[in-house]
Amino acid sequence: MTFVQKTYLHYQLLALTGEVDLHNSPQVRKQLLAIVGSGNSVIVDFSELSYIDSSGIATLVEAYNLAKNKQLSLTIVGARGAPLQVMELTHLNKVFPMIETLDEIKG
Amino acid sequence: MLTVFKAKIEHLGGVGINIVESSGRLGLFLFNTLSRLWMYRFPLEETIKQLLFIGAKTVPLILISGLFTGMVVALQFYDTLIRFGSVDLLGAAVAMSLIRELGPVMAALMVIARVGSAACAEIGIMRNEQQFDALDCMAIDSYHYVMLPRLIAAIISVPLLTAMFDTFGIGGGYIVGVLIHGVSDGAYLVGMADTIIWNDVWMGIVKSFLFGLVIMCVCLAKGFNLHIEQKQSGAVGVSQATTQAVVLSAVLMLFVDYIVSSLML
Amino acid sequence: MTSSDKSIIEVNDLVTHYGDRKILKDLNFSVEKGEIRVIMGGSGSGKSTLLNHMLALLTPTSGSIVIDGVDVVNANRKTLLKLRQKMGVAFQGGALFSSMTVGENIKLPLQHHTKLDEHTIDIMTRLKLELMNLAGYEDLMPSELSGGMLKRAGLARAVIMDPKLLFFDEPSAGLDPVTAVELDELILKLRDAMNMTIIVVTHELESAFKIADKITVLFDGEIAITGTVDEIKNSKDVRIQNMINRRARDEHLDAEQYIKRLTTGKN
Numbered sequence: 198m199t200f201v202q203k204t205y206l207h208y209q210l211l212a213l214t215g216e217v218d219l220h221n222s223p224q225v226r227k228q229l230l231a232i233v234g235s236g237n238s239v240i241v242d243f244s245e246l247s248y249i250d251s252s253g254i255a256t257l258v259e260a261y262n263l264a265k266n267k268q269l270s271l272t273i274v275g276a277r278g279a280p281l282q283v284m285e286l287t288h289l290n291k292v293f294p295m296i297e298t299l300d301e302i303k304g
Numbered sequence: 305m306l307t308v309f310k311a312k313i314e315h316l317g318g319v320g321i322n323i324v325e326s327s328g329r330l331g332l333f334l335f336n337t338l339s340r341l342w343m344y345r346f347p348l349e350e351t352i353k354q355l356l357f358i359g360a361k362t363v364p365l366i367l368i369s370g371l372f373t374g375m376v377v378a379l380q381f382y383d384t385l386i387r388f389g390s391v392d393l394l395g396a397a398v399a400m401s402l403i404r405e406l407g408p409v410m411a412a413l414m415v416i417a418r419v420g421s422a423a424c425a426e427i428g429i430m431r432n433e434q435q436f437d438a439l440d441c442m443a444i445d446s447y448h449y450v451m452l453p454r455l456i457a458a459i460i461s462v463p464l465l466t467a468m469f470d471t472f473g474i475g476g477g478y479i480v481g482v483l484i485h486g487v488s489d490g491a492y493l494v495g496m497a498d499t500i501i502w503n504d505v506w507m508g509i510v511k512s513f514l515f516g517l518v519i520m521c522v523c524l525a526k527g528f529n530l531h532i533e534q535k536q537s538g539a540v541g542v543s544q545a546t547t548q549a550v551v552l553s554a555v556l557m558l559f560v561d562y563i564v565s566s567l568m569l
Numbered sequence: 570m571t572s573s574d575k576s577i578i579e580v581n582d583l584v585t586h587y588g589d590r591k592i593l594k595d596l597n598f599s600v601e602k603g604e605i606r607v608i609m610g611g612s613g614s615g616k617s618t619l620l621n622h623m624l625a626l627l628t629p630t631s632g633s634i635v636i637d638g639v640d641v642v643n644a645n646r647k648t649l650l651k652l653r654q655k656m657g658v659a660f661q662g663g664a665l666f667s668s669m670t671v672g673e674n675i676k677l678p679l680q681h682h683t684k685l686d687e688h689t690i691d692i693m694t695r696l697k698l699e700l701m702n703l704a705g706y707e708d709l710m711p712s713e714l715s716g717g718m719l720k721r722a723g724l725a726r727a728v729i730m731d732p733k734l735l736f737f738d739e740p741s742a743g744l745d746p747v748t749a750v751e752l753d754e755l756i757l758k759l760r761d762a763m764n765m766t767i768i769v770v771t772h773e774l775e776s777a778f779k780i781a782d783k784i785t786v787l788f789d790g791e792i793a794i795t796g797t798v799d800e801i802k803n804s805k806d807v808r809i810q811n812m813i814n815r816r817a818r819d820e821h822l823d824a825e826q827y828i829k830r831l832t833t834g835k836n
Contacts (some may be wrong), residue, residue, distance in 0.1 A: 204833050219685065219731075221731065222685070223684070223686065223689075226686065234705075250731040251693045251729075251731050252689055255688075255689045255693045256836070258696075259689065260690050279764065282761060283763070286700070286762040286763075287699070430666075433662055434660045434662065437624075437656065437658075438664040440625075441624055442653065442681070443650045443653035443654055443681075443682065444678075444681050556757055
């Protein structure tokens with residue numbers, strides 16, 4: 198699993214590649230909490246993500262909650278396959294703003 | 305006629321084999337549990353929880369039984385000593401009996417009654433409900449997570465409880481001897497201090513340490529091996545195992561008592 | 570028995586004994602990754618024994634059991650430990666620890682095997698509780714739960730680490746029909762969303778036909794058939810037809826022997 202952080206408009210974009218599981222989700226957590234903690238809204242890019250387990254989902258929930266409390270946003274873009282199924286299984290697809298492509302966010 | 309005789313021998317043989325197998329299982333259990341001390345980190349949190357159940361909650365019982373034992377011992381000795389005119393030796397007599405013998409044995413019996421039976425039943429029920437199977441499947445070591453904390457807590461608690469028993473007993477003897485029968489309090493206390501030697505106290509400590517080990521080991525093992533040793537599982541099996549555990553730990557405790565006494569006296 | 574790259578469980582020539590009695594007699598079968606396999610059989614057929622051997626709780630007399638590439642019979646402690654973290658087991662009565670709350674029970678594997686942050690662990694626990702319709706029951710003790718709730722809590726604990734393999738011992742036993750159906754749906758959802766391979770040991774026909782990709786039927790310690798639901802339904806084996814149609818075993822009545830048994834109590 199690797200991740201890349203970029204700036205997109207006024208958001209921080211975190212692109213996840215590969216699989217997020219018990220072993221590497223703490224790294225993602227640290228990164229996400231840092232981004233939101235320093236006052237940025239974040240977009241998490243799922244397009245290169247092939248698998249995410251409950252620890253990864255829990256990390257997203259925690260970051261989402263922190264963002265909400267700080268009047269910031271956490272959006273998920275490009276979810277498909279297994280990660281999308283997990284979002285549906287946990288009903289989180291009805292909680293997180295989910296978009297198909299970055300184009301849906303204009304400046 | 306010969307077949308009846310043969311059947312009896314077979315039965316006895318079977319009992320003998322059972323005893324050997326049981327002892328083997330008990331030994332293996334002890335070894336497995338103790339080996340977790342160097343295999344994994346020390347289970348501090350769990351041990352402290354068990355110290356609360358085993359040690360702290362037994363104190364009231366120890367207080368009462370220690371007090372009454374001391375009082376009765378003092379009464380008996382008073383009656384004897386007064387005939388020889390040696391009533392000043394009461395403190396020493398009460399203290400020596402308690403510290404060397406009665407304290408460790410009585411405290412151990414109280415622990416068997418309160419802690420031993422409960423521990424065996426708890427572990428037996430866990431076995432019945434497949435909780436040890438669940439631990440195995442979760443790759444959590446039962447010996448390390450469940451047994452070792454209880455064993456260590458027993459080894460720490462029982463000597464401490466014995467010391468408390470001795471203290472309350474000597475106090476009880478004081479009440480009977482000095483306060484009720486008017487023995488000189490100086491004679492009671494100083495006589496005691498003059499007569500008791502380090503070896504007496506050391507004997508009490510060694511005994512209570514071993515008693516704690518024996519009691520907890522037997523009670524835990526009986527519960528843990530419920531599915532192998534008892535003919536019936538379920539509630540009946542648990543009660544059978546608990547009864548056997550209480551009886552066996554009491555008998556073994558007295559046996560160890562004799563061995564230590566003969567080695568150290 | 571062909572070894573397939575897709576099979577995650579392979580049982581070969583498995584023979585087990587209980588004392589002197591032979592329980593499982595030369596069992597051979599394999600389970601593919603992502604499959605839901607139901608193991609069925611009457612009481613005494615050996616299905617619980619088979620489950621216990623697959624979980625490495627018992628050692629067989631002979632034969633091999635290979636799970637995710639690991640020979641569970643001969644594996645050393647460390648290898649078995651790593652494999653077990655990828656396996657979840659839901660026991661019949663839940664097998665929860667009575668001294669801890671439901672939440673603490675479910676968290677236990679995470680606390681022992683991972684270094685995840687407490688917040689993450691808490692949210693993961695609640696996610697699983699929500700999935701099992703047990704939201705809000707986190708702080709209750711097991712003694713305060715009904716039988717069905719205990720099973721679901723046990724299942725939550727079994728899947729807390731998102732295992733590759735899930736073993737389910739008698740999921741429907743003791744449940745009312747509605748809860749049983751909900752549990753069936755849950756099993757299907759888990760396989761689809763988490764790509765779990767699920768082994769269910771049961772005797773409930775309806776559940777089996779609903780969820781199984783394949784069913785392995787045991788009679789007297791031997792495999793009668795391993796097949797899809799349709800193959801089972803169309804089987805010519807009398808025992809299987811009896812089982813499906815819930816017919817009692819056909820007993821030929823010998824009038825003389827019957828009267829003798831009734832009047833003298835001897836066979």
